[in-house]
Amino acid sequence: MKYLDEFRDPDLAKRLFDEIHAITTRHWALMEVCGGQTHSIIRNGIDKLLPDKIELIHGPGCPVCVTPLEVIDKALAIAAHPNVIFCSFGDMLRVPGSGQDLFSIKSQGGDVRIVYSPLDAVKLARENPSKEVVFFGIGFETTAPANAMAVFQAKQQGLMNFSMLVSHVLVPPAIEAIMASPTNRVQAFLAAGHVCSVMGYWEYEPIAERYHVPIVVTGFEPLDVLEGIRRTVMQLEAGRAEVENAYPRAVQRQGNIPAQTILKQVFEVGERKWRGIGNIPNSGWHLRGEFRQFDAAAKFAVEDIQTQESPLCHSGEVLQGLIKPNQCPAFGKECTPRKPLGATMVSNEGACAAYYQYGRFVSLESITS
């Protein structure tokens, strides 16, 4: 496949692995921020081929994982309304709320649909004027511009039967929260390439300076991830702490200006609760006042729903890199992808699910030797 096979070349990968082995002299703990990177690392077996001295900590960048339980409960309450067509990206359907998931709502007669773009939900609203169409607007800066565009278009077209349950989160405040934590172990970040393709990477420059932490904008294919790791280790070994762009084919320093413009028009920054982490100031997007009529939480009066997490679930510590998924006492026992306690076990991109699916209990060294 053109533009992908080039970044999966085994010979070039080997050269990068060799170089990383050659430059690494001591233990380093790197955090890959994005769930897509975690997925690529585990799926390609990159972690097994890196020097033992390099520890990869899987970051909080999986939108499915950090969406708070109560937001999922709100989604379930809305989706159960008889007059609602509830639209979501596919992998949110299996995320359990405190009682059930969207699949169960669907089996009980709820009209729950997978869409591939929020604009498809706008189209549904136009085609079904007697129904309320609700889109589950979650994700990071990557999915936010399209969601903003959907709300913007709904307003322009006067589609009062469209609304969005918004739970958008932002990466830079989460990185700051991790660095400011007294238990922090992270020494460098692989920044999420696709988030930076929208927002650019200038926002990370003050963070790198304040916390003296290298931040390397990194893509998702194996060679992208390896190049990100190589550049990060080079900085750490040299005592540098800069923002570097190892994903220039998709990312520019200033980001995607039209996308940022629509974001500013529709959303404003405010406090947001992260599953497993808690409230982080200025870490989320909310609909601006002039778009409030598209806020599904207000429209369906579910704003007051509050939910407690399972006490067995340690996904918060996993998301902060304090423990590995398989160090959680519930991992593979009370908590499996079939019966997930926390969202990190649900999504393909979730660190726990990735460990369970691809690494599980078996030492891969014993398999390949």
Place this chain on the structure above:
Amino acid sequence: MTVGVDFSEWVCPLPLRDYPNVIMGHGGGGKLSAELIEHLFMPAFQNNLLETLGDSTIVTVPQQRLALSTDSFVVHPLFFPGGCIGDLAVYGTVNDLAMSGARPLYLTAGFILEEGLSLSALGSVVERMGAAAQAAGVQIVTGDTKVVEKGHGDGLYINTSGLGVIPDGVHIAPQNAQAGDVVIVSGTIGDHGMAIMSVREGLEFDTVIRSDTAPLNHLVAAMLAASNDIHVLRDPTRGGVASSLNEIARSSRKGILIDERKLPVNPAVASACEVLGMDPIYVANEGKLLAIVARQNAEAVLEAMRQHPLGQQAAIIGEVVEQHPGLLVARTGIGGTRIVDMQIGEQLPRIC
């Protein structure tokens, strides 16, 4: 002229069989049912055994071991690039029989029709079933039709059951995989699942992805002619190659190690999977098989497969090992390894 009737618009009352859609009466056992059988099913499935129209059909089979299989088909939409529910209904059961090494002989067909289904759609499906049966060399010898009220079905559901005979000396079963055996796939993977996905979800790609639905019994016969010492055969339908190989690993208590780079994938399927965040190894096939064969017979079997139109892209993709019993492990494109587990439910498109 009789007052009150406008003859310019008047037509003769339609013969019953000319209803354009299925009505409840088509399942009532009366004249409508009889006409459906006579005019729609019989011409498509024509054979002497079916024409007896008894409550059961009497068949004679050779004195060999018999293989029986049944499968139900609920695919939506009914028609998709490369085939329709009728092809799947015939080939699905034929292939299940073929995977035990059986020579499929007879099929039964049960239809559940939703009131309102257009008779022309039903006619096309049934016609395709007749053609598919002919292509597979089987006879549809008995059947049943029921009609459910509108809203109680998805247009058309089909169940087929099949009967086949297993040649002497052929012993094919999932638990027969042995360490050292090689794993062969008959061609590109993931075509059917992505063909259905692209029409069901209205996804438009530059290239139309076509289902691979096809009868595998002739391919299996050619393979068995090359070597009747084939240990395992599976057609990787729902859950794809990953699920079938996991099942074989568990049944045989052996490990299976495959090389991801050797999996044949149609470029359009690979691209569609990338776009949707899916993995072709989990995507359904309807005209492909996995074979596990002793290493010394692998070349002969592979050669026989490549001579057959349905096996031209056959490839060795891995091996059975003593290590990691019950697990499927893949060597990744860049030389790493990963465990390929079964999916929990269906594969869901990822958010980003």
